[in-house]
Amino acid sequence: MTRADLEKQPEQVSAMFDQVAARYDFTNNVLSVGNAPLWRVATTRAVAPKMGERILDVAAGTGTSSASLASTGAHVVAADFSPGMIEVGRARQAHRAHIEFVQADAMALPFDDDTFDAVTISFGLRNVADPARALAEFFRVTKPGGRLVVCEFSKPPHPLIRTGYGLWQRYAMPVLTRLVSSNDQAYDYLNESIDAWPDQAALARMIQGAGYRRVAWRNLTGGIVALHRGWKPAKAEEPAAGGEPAASTADGS
Known part of the structure; x- marks a missing residue:
């Protein structure tokens, strides 16, 4: 079985996700204790897709998130680096008219500026x-006045939640992944990548550094996950200010 490490070599990451594609959504639902659909709903609401809009869903996997976004009539381009994920996604979402699957590298998106x-x-x-x-690429393909939404694992600010989540990662998650995943070693990488990932404020600064303005985040499930949003300045606006402070909003479930 293939697993990536924290160097995140593209061929290793792609091969790893190819191997987990078939059971990916089921495994995520189990490991999140049913929270994955709630995070998806929160993300869709943050994106606020409208009929006729073009939305890029990067690392779309099997298209579960893309289907939620497309339910409003928006046209969704579901991009993923893993051909295995794309194959499964195309089969599962074949009945949906507003989703287009594209194999793409987040660091070199095959789309025109302001798309x-x-x-x-x-x-x-x-x-x-x-x-x-990757964030610079997202900024490049976002239309002026358009928006970015990042949903990612983060750092629970409350010590009790942080400790409890750490115990869950260390003891419960490995047992569950051996039972339900097609590649439990891939989920060892999952835990390592979560631990190494920056906190909410640091990610907000990264998003600002790409050029987005009005960057804010909202904690979900006590900060185990965080939603970050930002907007690309309209052409008539001043360039994004690197020193503009990011803000957090109320915690959500």
Whole structure:
């Protein structure tokens, strides 16, 4: 079985996700104790897709998040680096008219500048070898006035939640992955990548560094997951200010 490490070599990451594609959604639902659908709903609401908009869903996997976004009539481009994920996604979402699957590298997107009304990525940014480069690509393909939404694992600010989640990762998750995953070693990498990922404020600064403005985040499930949003300045606006402070909003479930 293939697993990636924290160097996140693209061929290793792609091969790892190819191997878990068939059971990926089921495994995520089990490991999140049923929270994955709630995080998906929160992400869709944050993106706020509208009929006729073009939305890029990066690291879309099997298209579960893309289907939620497309339910409003928006056209969703579901991009993923893993051909195995794309294959499973195309089969599962074949009945949906508003989803287009494209194999793409988040660090070198095959789209023109100013193409999408919104760009979103869920639980994929930490798997990219150079997240800052990926965010710069997201900014490039976002239309002026368009928006970015990042849903990613984060750092619970409350000590009790942080400790409890750490125990869950260390003891419960390995047992469950051996039972339900097609590649339990891949989920060892999952835990390592979560632990190494920056906290909410640091990710907000990365998003600002890419050029987005009005960056804010909302904690979900006590901060185990965080939703970050930002907007690309309209052409008439001043360039994004690197020193503009990011803000957090109320915690959500």
